[in-house]
Amino acid sequence: MNRLKNITKILVLLLFIGIMGTACKDKAGGGGLNFFSLKDDITFGAQVAAEIETDTDTYPILDSAQHQEAYAYLYAIRDSILNSGAVMHKDDFQWQLRLIGDDETLNAFCTPGGYIYVYTGLIKYLDSEDQFAGVMGHEIAHADERHSTAALTRQYGLDVLLSILLGDNQGTLVQIAKGLSSLSYSRDNETESDMRSVEYLYPTAYDARGAARFFEKLEEEGEGGTPQFLSTHPNPDNRVEAILTHWESLGGKEGETFESRYTQFKNSLPQ
Ligand SMILES: [Zn+2]
Incomplete structure (x- = not known):
């Protein structure tokens, strides 16, 4: 009887290791361990987005009712990407978009759950x-591939994130x-998001090399110091080449x- 119990224990343990192995592989997203479930990403994203809305000092969000034309323009770009057929969690995540009125910051980001x-x-x-569109595709990919929760787990630890949940x-x-x-x-996550950006844009009317053109522009113009986008999105070697090859x-x-029409849009934004 004891022997049977032991065998059962071992089988349960093996099953557990098997499940954990799969979970780690599925959720790693190339950027380390991620124990968050898809549902956790959605819950956590909603919590963070609600907090961002209230922190108007850090995030001076332009009101969507007051800036309807600008938002309509941005929504159209977002929707082309979402309707490309290449975004895995198109129907799972919110994909809410907010425009931050800060001309000094050269950045974009996307939270877990697609905000x-x-x-x-x-x-x-x-x-x-x-x-x-190339940059937006890159940010959407960080959420779609669930890189953000992997990065947050590395930075804050799982216990802290679970307590927030x-x-x-x-x-x-x-x-x-x-x-x-x-x-x-991580660099792996960056490379993966660059590749996804190409895949998201490819079925649309856009030139799918948009993200590469952005990186080329940054390199050519030097930008006096490192723009925030590059400090938060480490620049793997041959980033442009990798995009073009893909x-x-x-x-x-x-x-x-x-x-x-992009120039017209830029000129319509508050100065
Ligand atoms: Zn990135």
Whole structure:
């Protein structure tokens, strides 16, 4: 009887190890362990987004009712990406988009569960809609591939994140929300998001090399110091080349840049 018990224990243990192995592999997202479930990402994302909405000093969000045309323009870009058929969690996540009125910050970010934030500083820096769509695709990929919760687990530890999920740790939630715009991803995650950006844009009217054009522009213009986007999105070697190679492997289809309507959009933003 004891022997049977032991065998049962071993079988249960083996089963557990098997499940854990699969879970780690599935959720690692190339950036280390991620014990969050999809549902956790959704819950956590909603908590963080609610906190961001209230922290108007850190995140001066432009009101969507007062800036309807700007939001309509941004929603159209977002929806082209979401309707590409390449976004895995299109129907699972919110994909809420907020425009942050800060011309000094050249950045964009996306929380777990798909809350997208773009700074007017980034929009005004870019030259064309495909560049912007490329960057938005890259940010959407961080949420879609669930990189953010992997990165947050590395930074804060699982216990802290779980306590927030349970509603027990408002102080750290506030801190995390403040730091989200400067959350740093692993190089593997960066490469993966670059590749996804190409895949998301490829079926759309956009030129799928938009993100590469943004990186080229940053390199060429030097930007006096490191723009926030690059400090939070480490620059793997040959980032541009990797994007171009991936684009070629998909067939090398050239798309639209929509430069003139993008210029009109930029000029319509508050100065
Ligand atoms: Zn990134």
